[in-house]
Amino acid sequence: MSRSRQQVVRMLALVPYLQGNDGVPVNEVAAEFGVTPKVIRDDLRLLMYTGTGEYAGELIDFDLTALEQDGIVHIRDAEFMTRPLRISAREGIALIVALRTLRASASGLEVDVIDSALAKLESAVGDTVSASVDVLLDKVDPAIHGTIVEALTGRKRLALTYATASRDERSDRDVDPKRLFTEQGKLYLEAYCLKVEDMRFFRLDRIVSADVLAVDAEDHDDAPRDLSEGFFTVGEETPFVVVDLHPKAHWLTEYYQVDLVSQDDDGIWRAKIYGADWSWLRRLVLRNAGSVSVIEPDTLRSQVVDDARLALQAYSDDVVPKES
Template sequence: MNRSGQQVLRMLALVPYLQGNEGVPVAEVAREFGVTPAQIRADLRLLMFTGVGEYAGELIDVDLGALDADDVVYIRDAEFMQRPLRLTPAEGIALIVALRTLRDSATGAQLAIVDSALAKLESAVGGEVEAPVGVHLDEDDESIRATIVDATAAGRRLRLEYVGAARDERTVREVDPRRVFVEQGRRYLEAWCLRARDLRFFRFDRVVSAQATGESVEDRAVAPRALGDGLFTVGDDAASAVLDLDPAAHWLIEYYPVDELAAPEPGDGRRRVRLFASDLDWIRRLVLRNAGTVHVVEPSSLREDVALWARSALAAYDDDDPITQE
């Protein structure tokens, strides 16, 4: 879901939450919704243009004096949002799927809240659902996940050891977490990277270690950004290679930036792609790691390089002298 859609859903939840928590500090609201205080302030200013009409008393009113002077939130004229929410079966199932996805990224007290909401939804929708709804997410380390989620909720800086997708390099960097979300079956952390001095996205399954530093995150005014903006960007200087993928290697299409080309032999199960990366050395390592299922079509220099490395590796097993083998 894009940023605009997420903001709409958050604002729909904000109103009843604020109605039941008058005078709540902005920082507490931000922690509750997993965003920055600056984002909550932006949401509140947008809420002031929302209502059942266009005149005073018909629009939601936010006490800007209390917001600016005391950093607390009071809202008025939002009683129209107290009507009971009625869901269609399809809407209920969609919420169940969303909550089960959220549950896989929750820890501690959050689990109890999600489980309680799930139980109520499943009870209400259960008669309309013929089969259980399952959600599959890529595996990642449970302890790392808990550290990231807890630090994000508490507004604490993280030190990550991370393996990048473009260069396959392991780096250590400190980040200020902003939110945790799921995209296409994978968990991501959106954070301000102190090393890059910019917003970045970190895939959970590429995080080798995570540690909270104890420092509070800095509240930065960062323009909204889509997921793809924080990942490897295919620019004019990007390296590329044409590869034939056996069925066992089709997962690469979803995992790395590629352009899919016409199949070499229709019906044989292979798929031809142009794969992009920061350099050809990284592509060579990728092909060797998936030997037998990924085949280099072009450039010829890469195909020859892969063959040379493969022969060198096989030669190491041809030495019959166990003393000299390493």
């Protein structure tokens, strides 16, 4: 289970525990939940922003003076947790769509839990829904899907054979899986690829085979990419760089937002690559030095050359990179 999921599960259990043990020392709480007192303190600070509204009495509160000075936990204003939650028809429909989307990427026991929640929501919403809502995802091999879920649940490394459409070839690689998610009707696996030593996205419909290895997945301290604003969202202000992609860099079109401009007979693809900011784009080009040539903007091109020059000077003062 990921650390963020562990935190959510722990905080859901914290509130009823603290309501039944008011005035408990924070050290006892930490021991009860198998974490450090600092983790519990951080959980409590986050819980203070949790509730059904934004005003006093609608948010969970704690006696911070007692917590900080005496190490004692006093919970307040959490009575709303025992009241049945009322949601509007619109909120119910939104939850139904979200659960159906989640179900499309679920497997095993998760499906039964989601189906149970869906049945209750659909019964509660009733005839207020004028038409059924279906969530359609590209079909993937259920055996591969199940293997990936097994690896995620057991925190095991995966051996994948992946088909790269842009190069019409397959590659074998070992990955440490992070999470499954859906975007634009497709299922993706986010994982740390040991072959390239970086985080990558893998479309499940392009995974040819997957095997769980008898090796624990490592924690590479890479935070999952924030997809709250959309996986491939491009706006008028989104930074982009125009580059020439040599054959070894064609794989970039599989993992990032790229608009192909042209392709020549020598296998050079001219493309726009979009990124969150200019520093990320600069690092991406530098990591693929020799396979990616910056065409524009000139400012980024100059920065890449300067960074490459400084890096090479660490090896030899006589080596100077050519403008490319």
